[in-house]
Amino acid sequence: AAKTKRGNQYRLYRDNMEEANDKWLLLETKLHQALKKDSLALHYQPKIDLKTDTIVGMEALLRWYDPELGHVPPDRFIPFAEECGLINDIGVWVLRKACAQARFWNQEYSLSLRVAVNISPIHISTHGFVDMVRKIITETAIDPHLLEIEITEMSMLDYTEELINTIKQLRALGITISLDDFGTGYSSLNYLKKFPVDVLKIDRAFVRDIVPEKSGIAMISAMISLAHALNLQVVAEGVEEEAELKVLREHGCEYVQGYYFSKPLSVEDFTNLIKQSSF
Ligand code: C2E
Numbered sequence: 155a156a157k158t159k160r161g162n163q164y165r166l167y168r169d170n171m172e173e174a175n176d177k178w179l180l181l182e183t184k185l186h187q188a189l190k191k192d193s194l195a196l197h198y199q200p201k202i203d204l205k206t207d208t209i210v211g212m213e214a215l216l217r218w219y220d221p222e223l224g225h226v227p228p229d230r231f232i233p234f235a236e237e238c239g240l241i242n243d244i245g246v247w248v249l250r251k252a253c254a255q256a257r258f259w260n261q262e263y264s265l266s267l268r269v270a271v272n273i274s275p276i277h278i279s280t281h282g283f284v285d286m287v288r289k290i291i292t293e294t295a296i297d298p299h300l301l302e303i304e305i306t307e308m309s310m311l312d313y314t315e316e317l318i319n320t321i322k323q324l325r326a327l328g329i330t331i332s333l334d335d336f337g338t339g340y341s342s343l344n345y346l347k348k349f350p351v352d353v354l355k356i357d358r359a360f361v362r363d364i365v366p367e368k369s370g371i372a373m374i375s376a377m378i379s380l381a382h383a384l385n386l387q388v389v390a391e392g393v394e395e396e397a398e399l400k401v402l403r404e405h406g407c408e409y410v411q412g413y414y415f416s417k418p419l420s421v422e423d424f425t426n427l428i429k430q431s432s433f
């Protein structure tokens with residue numbers, strides 16, 4: 155009986171594996187096609203300068219709608235793309251699209267909005283990354299000072315001299331580098347000192363803690379002080395409440411993003427927002 159049971163278990167295991175494999179392949183095929191057929195889209199979330207209360211830029215956020223799968227959130231398909239090797243092609247697509255769109259908006263409405271693009275640590279560590287960025291800057295005619303690259307704190311985990319060198323080269327082009335999801339990764343403060351970034355983006359988890367807890371305020375205040383001591387600017391992400399905004403203002407946070415001001419918007423909706431805004 156024991157033997158049969160193991161046999162069944164094995165079959166079950168094998169079936170699950172095959173099923174998982176099929177799903178994996180399907181997802182990979184679909185994502186590959188989405189990229190090829192241009193059926194991925196970028197939404198843009200405004201970034202607000204708290205000194206002037208105006209929009210100074212926007213973060214490009216990837217959206218994938220598949221007729222069968224529905225809306226697949228980036229938190230699900232980006233890690234997948236990193237594993238199956240599609241992430242570099244996605245990163246190039248996002249960069250090109252975001253730079254072209256930003257350049258268009260800035261031209262059309264005489265603005266200097268800075269567009270922020272999320273880049274995977276895998277992609278940024280790829281040989282030739284800086285050349286590719288340089289090429290896209292030329293191609294799209296974007297002013298590199300109006301381009302920002304967000305890398306997650308995770309990137310610092312397997313940081314190398316090479317990665318630091320890449321970041322230095324990007325900054326030499328005029329690009330702003332920001333450290334995304336700050337406070338959630340495993341990096342030590344020692345890495346932060348070595349990492350030549352311009353901006354710290356405080357993760358939403360800390361912003362959410364501001365209101366109910368006194369210790370939440372202490373934490374935010376300490377993070378902002380740390381950033382300023384290192385000559386970095388601060389963006390707080392995921393601001394949803396007036397009370398959170400008030401605390402961030404009081405502690406000298408420079409920029410905010412969040413549903414309180416706006417969700418990420420389609421190109422059409424962001425264009426309408428531009429038209430309504432007084433800059
Ligand atoms: P992220 O870069 O930290 O982006 C912030 C996320 O928080 C976005 O989720 C945004 O829609 C969401 N958010 C903004 N304000 C609020 C708020 O007030 N409340 C709440 N609850 N959420 C808010 P999204 O668009 O689902 O993206 C999730 C993550 O996926 C991003 O986190 C980023 O790590 C990754 N991602 C998105 N687009 C790209 C991309 O083009 N390339 C790469 N490599 N990663 C991307």
Ligand code: MG
Nearest residue numbers: 213272304334
């Ligand atoms: Mg980001």
Ligand code: MG
Nearest residue numbers: 334335355391
């Ligand atoms: Mg973030």
Ligand code: MG
Nearest residue numbers: 306334335357
């Ligand atoms: Mg995130």
